[in-house]
Amino acid sequence: xxxxxxxxxxxxxxxxxxxxxxxxxxxxxxxxxxxxxxxxxxxxxxxxxxxxxxxxxxxxxxxxxxxxxxxxxxxxxxxxxxxxxxxxxxxxxxxxxxxxxxxxxxxxxxxxxxxxxxxxxxxxxxxxxxxxxxxxxxxxxxxxxxxxxxxxxxxxxxxxxxxxxxxxxxxxxxxxxxxxxxxxxxxxxxxxxxxxxxxxxxxxxxxxxxxxxxxxxxxxxxxxxxxxxxxxxxxxxxxxxxxxxxxxxxxxxxxxxxxxxxxxxxxxxxxxxxxxxxxxxxxxxxxxxxxxxxxxxxxxxxxxxxxxxxxxxxxxxxxxxxxxxxxxxxxxxxxxxxxxxxxxxxxxxxxxxxxxxxxxxxxxxxxxxxxxxxxxxxxxxxxxxxxxxxxxxxxxxxxxxxxxxxxxxxxxxxxxxxxxxxxxxxxxxxxxxxxxxxxxxxxxxxxxxxxxxxxxxxxxxxxxxxxxxxxxxxxxxxxxxxxxxxxxxxxxxxxxxxxxxxxxxxxxxxxxxxxxxxxxxxxxxxxxxxxxxxxxxxxxxxxxxxxxxxxxxxxxxxxxxxxxxxxxxxxxxxxxxxxxxxxxxxxxxxxxxxxxxxxxxxxxxxxxxxxxxxxxxxxxxxxxxxxxxxxxxxxxxxxxxxxxxxxxxxxxxxxxxxxxxxxxxxxxxxxxxxxxxxxxxxxxxxxxxxxxxxxxxxxxxxxxxxxxxxxxxxxxxxxxxxxxxxxxxxxxxxxxxxxxxxxxxxxxxxxxxxxxxxxxxxxxxxxxxxxxxxxxxxxxxxxxxxxxxxxxxxxxxxxxxxxxxxxxxxxxxxxxxx
RNA sequence: GCCCCGAUAGCCCAAUGGCAGAGGCAGAGGACUUAAAAUCCUCCCAGUGUGGGUUCGACCCCCACUCGGGGCACCA
Numbered sequence: 001x002x003x004x005x006x007x008x009x010x011x012x013x014x015x016x017x018x019x020x021x022x023x024x025x026x027x028x029x030x031x032x033x034x035x036x037x038x039x040x041x042x043x044x045x046x047x048x049x050x051x052x053x054x055x056x057x058x059x060x061x062x063x064x065x066x067x068x069x070x071x072x073x074x075x076x077x078x079x080x081x082x083x084x085x086x087x088x089x090x091x092x093x094x095x096x097x098x099x100x101x102x103x104x105x106x107x108x109x110x111x112x113x114x115x116x117x118x119x120x121x122x123x124x125x126x127x128x129x130x131x132x133x134x135x136x137x138x139x140x141x142x143x144x145x146x147x148x149x150x151x152x153x154x155x156x157x158x159x160x161x162x163x164x165x166x167x168x169x170x171x172x173x174x175x176x177x178x179x180x181x182x183x184x185x186x187x188x189x190x191x192x193x194x195x196x197x198x199x200x201x202x203x204x205x206x207x208x209x210x211x212x213x214x215x216x217x218x219x220x221x222x223x224x225x226x227x228x229x230x231x232x233x234x235x236x237x238x239x240x241x242x243x244x245x246x247x248x249x250x251x252x253x254x255x256x257x258x259x260x261x262x263x264x265x266x267x268x269x270x271x272x273x274x275x276x277x278x279x280x281x282x283x284x285x286x287x288x289x290x291x292x293x294x295x296x297x298x299x300x301x302x303x304x305x306x307x308x309x310x311x312x313x314x315x316x317x318x319x320x321x322x323x324x325x326x327x328x329x330x331x332x333x334x335x336x337x338x339x340x341x342x343x344x345x346x347x348x349x350x351x352x353x354x355x356x357x358x359x360x361x362x363x364x365x366x367x368x369x370x371x372x373x374x375x376x377x378x379x380x381x382x383x384x385x386x387x388x389x390x391x392x393x394x395x396x397x398x399x400x401x402x403x404x405x406x407x408x409x410x411x412x413x414x415x416x417x418x419x420x421x422x423x424x425x426x427x428x429x430x431x432x433x434x435x436x437x438x439x440x441x442x443x444x445x446x447x448x449x450x451x452x453x454x455x456x457x458x459x460x461x462x463x464x465x466x467x468x469x470x471x472x473x474x475x476x477x478x479x480x481x482x483x484x485x486x487x488x489x490x491x492x493x494x495x496x497x498x499x500x501x502x503x504x505x506x507x508x509x510x511x512x513x514x515x516x517x518x519x520x521x522x523x524x525x526x527x528x529x530x531x532x533x534x535x536x537x538x539x540x541x542x543x544x545x546x547x548x549x550x551x552x553x554x555x556x557x558x559x560x561x562x563x564x565x566x567x568x569x570x571x572x573x574x575x576x577x578x579x580x581x582x583x584x585x586x587x588x589x590x591x592x593x594x595x596x597x598x599x600x601x602x603x604x605x606x607x608x609x610x611x612x613x614x615x616x617x618x619x620x621x622x623x624x625x626x627x628x629x630x631x632x633x634x635x636x637x638x639x640x641x642x643x644x645x646x647x648x649x650x651x652x653x654x655x656x657x658x659x660x661x662x663x664x665x666x667x668x669x670x671x672x673x674x675x676x677x678x679x680x681x682x683x684x685x686x687x688x689x690x691x692x693x694x695x696x697x698x699x700x701x702x703x704x705x706x707x708x709x710x711x712x713x714x715x716x717x718x719x720x721x722x723x724x725x726x727x728x729x730x731x732x733x734x735x736x737x738x739x740x741x742x743x744x745x746x747x748x749x750x751x752x753x754x755x756x757x758x759x760x761x762x763x764x765x766x767x768x769x770x771x772x773x774x775x776x777x778x779x780x781x782x783x784x785x786x787x788x789x790x791x792x793x794x795x796x797x798x799x800x801x802x803x804x805x806x807x808x809x810x811x812x813x814x815x816x817x818x
Numbered sequence: 819g820c821c822c823c824g825a826u827a828g829c830c831c832a833a834u835g836g837c838a839g840a841g842g843c844a845g846a847g848g849a850c851u852u853a854a855a856a857u858c859c860u861c862c863c864a865g866u867g868u869g870g871g872u873u874c875g876a877c878c879c880c881c882a883c884u885c886g887g888g889g890c891a892c893c894a
Contacts, residue, residue: 004856174891216822216823217822217823217888217889220821220822220823220889220890221822221888221889221890224821224822224889224890224891225889225890227890227893229893229894231894247894248893248894249894250893250894251894262894303892305892328892329892330892330894331892331893331894332892332893332894334893335893335894336893336894339894340894341894342894343894347894348819348892349892349894350894352892418893418894419893420890420893540888543889544889613830613831613841613842614830614831615830615831616831619824619830619831620887621830622830624829625829625830625831625843626830626843627830627842627843627844630842630843631842633856633857634841634842636856636857637857640857670840679832681830681831681832681841681842682831682832682840682841684841684842685831685832685840685841685842686840686841687841688840688841688842689840689841692841695858699858760837762836762837764836764837764874764875766874766875767836767873767874767875767876768875769836769837772837804874805874806874807836807874807875809836812836812837813836813837813875815836815874815875816874817874817875
């Protein structure tokens with residue numbers, strides 16, 4: 001009897017049966033299993049699934065299926081992040097509605113996911129572009145608005161000339177649009193912002209709880225991004241101006257070393273100080289030049305310093321010195337107060353500026369390094385404070401505390417914090433997104449759309465011009481945009497911008513608990529019973545944007561009383577990327593490996609196995625290093641084991657071959673441990689070992705009739721079901737069981753089988769191995785020492801040498817130092 | 819420039835202070851076969867990037883460096 005392992009037949013056979021059984025349904029009220037929430041980042045429907053999706057979903061599936069086997073009621077939902085630019089761009093290109101393109105792609109991805117045997121609960125899907133979903137975006141926006149966390153302001157914003165829309169700070173990468181790599185420019189616009197900066201401290205400090213549960217890399221990136229710095233604000237009088245000037249500094253200890261003041265050239269203060277003065281012309285010219293420069297130019301740190309002296313002076317509050325005030329582009333208008341005290345001796349940027357403009361340099365920290373005014377290198381380190389009156393002789397830290405105290409007492413300054421994080425700009429001048437539920441009325445101003453009128457639905461795109469032209473296409477949809485003011489009834493206009501799609505994805509994990517619920521965004525009881533997410537799986541590309549925003553929303557919803565937790569994702573796993581020949585797969589590079597081709601050639605299970613086995617999940621996979629045919633061969637081998645088992649289901653395992661039983665028990669133990677610590681590649685290796693051992697037992701050991709062989713084969717099938725569900729299900733049937741193997745339950749391990757009869761102890765002299773002996777695992781130190789010293793190889797090696805030290809670690813080793 | 823992570827066989831990767839090799843890929847030989855494929859068996863291969871240190875003992879801990887990957891970067 002040697003039927004062939006036919007992956008296509010197996011796939012076709014089991015898929016419809018699973019559809020009937022629905023082993024992964026998580027919403028049954030009668031379900032008494034403890035709950036677990038395993039979440040994969042939802043995809044953007046830009047086409048069919050690709051290799052990257054395949055890896056992520058294979059990994060998420062191992063985790064979800066494992067917890068189901070362990071007896072948990074696992075919620076493992078999927079949905080689509082279906083608003084966004086690609087749909088709109090495709091629609092423009094083809095002259096169709098973004099909706100049609102989007103939902104066609106969703107159907108395609110959905111059917112690929114089913115075939116890929118993802119253990120999703122299909123009753124919980126959502127699409128962010130459904131009015132039933134984005135209605136709650138609008139509700140949430142209004143909640144934020146009522147709390148003052150959503151506001152409009154005029155500001156010079158990041159503008160992508162190619163996408164013709166504004167971008168959040170987070171979407172600008174090295175001065176380029178993250179989507180299309182066009183150089184981002186600045187544009188003065190009135191836009192909607194969310195006050196994420198109000199949460200900066202909590203977003204930063206609460207990361208302590210995620211330590212060890214999220215990848216260190218992600219925590220570090222978020223810390224960098226929030227960029228909290230501590231220091232002080234110091235007030236300087238300006239000659240001839242009633243209002244003083246405040247600067248932010250991290251080094252108030254160097255206040256006596258300040259020799260000039262710099263204000264951001266594009267700040268209001270600079271314009272005011274320059275107004276009407278003799279240098280007004282120079283200033284304006286410099287300002288225009290700065291504005292024309294792209295971010296990339298402006299951010300280049302090796303650029304020579306430039307600036308204009310404003311012919312005004314500030315007074316140093318600690319020593320009364322007159323400090324010239326300069327305007328320069330190296331000070332940023334939107335960080336701190338937009339003005340700095342320059343301490344050239346101890347800040348490289350200030351020193352570069354001082355040397356370019358021939359300004360004074362005064363050392364106030366004695367660090368033992370060369371004089372900065374001669375070396376041109378600012379001394380940043382700690383040292384003894386000098387030339388600083390009451391601070392003289394102190395260390396940096398003590399001086400900082402003291403000067404803050406002194407300034408506070410006189411009302412001239414105070415301790416202060418600053419953040420790199422800016423408020424989140426959410427307006428987008430595009431069509432395919434959630435309309436902002438605000439109506440602009442000439443009389444009443446901004447008016448929130450009443451909750452009863454939500455959702456503000458997108459109009460049909462048919463006949464609309466969606467081409468990017470710098471203003472929202474919705475603004476031209478007259479029938480849509482013109483409304484009556486909900487407050488006074490006068491003619492008014494809808495806000496024509498749509499929301500950044502990151503808004504949509506910042507709370508979708510809550511909606512999964514109650515996708516049909518139409519009273520609220522989510523059912524609070526359901527959320528309470530499922531959230532926070534136990535395990536989140538997704539790419540590191542979202543390390544800042546999506547994860548930071550989701551954490552922010554969770555904290556806001558907590559504060560609004562809707563949630564009783566403050567962090568949405570308890571554990572996070574970042575999978576690496578799938579590459580080809582060392583670089584990202586792409587059509588233009590010509591190194592694209594099509595997932596569907598691979599699935600057709602090798603089968604779903606072989607591809608899933610290859611991706612899981614390729615290495616640690618967080619490492620990048622190079623498809624050139626992967627052998628799907630090798631995976632297929634292994635599955636074949638495992639599957640054939642099930643055909644060689646001749647005992648019946650239910651046979652008493654305890655009468656089986658002890659050696660094989662021990663291997664099975666150890667394997668199950670190791671596989672569990674490896675899965676729970678995300679070392680899926682190691683788990684697979686352990687399954688391979690078990691298959692090898694079972695093969696050997698069948699062919700040249702206890703034989704296929706031994707109950708231990710059945711025990712091993714069932715263990716193989718169940719553990720393999722995490723990675724290769726089709727093969728495992730078929731094995732399960734061949735072993736005489738009914739589907740679904742997904743619900744078979746993780747085999748119980750008899751702990752007695754985990755204890756070894758004997759272990760190998762190593763005998764060392766000076767740390768070098770001289771012999772190995774088999775001993776009882778329970779041997780005492782004294783007995784092991786005796787055995788070691790009596791050992792022939794050791795005795796021969798020792799000769800008559802004096803033993804200086806003896807280290808015994810029963811039952812593993814004896815080390816004799818001579 | 820600052821910060822983080824990594825480096826083990828031809829290749830992908832195991833080994834969480836105690837035997838460097840679990841698993842796989844590639845390669846070689848053999849069994850089976852008329853033959854091939856498939857299958858099965860056997861074999862080959864490094865002393866852990868470099869240099870120091872701690873330790874009875876270091877791939878593992880510490881320091882410095884090299885190379886690779888990533889993050890931040892005129893944020894005062």
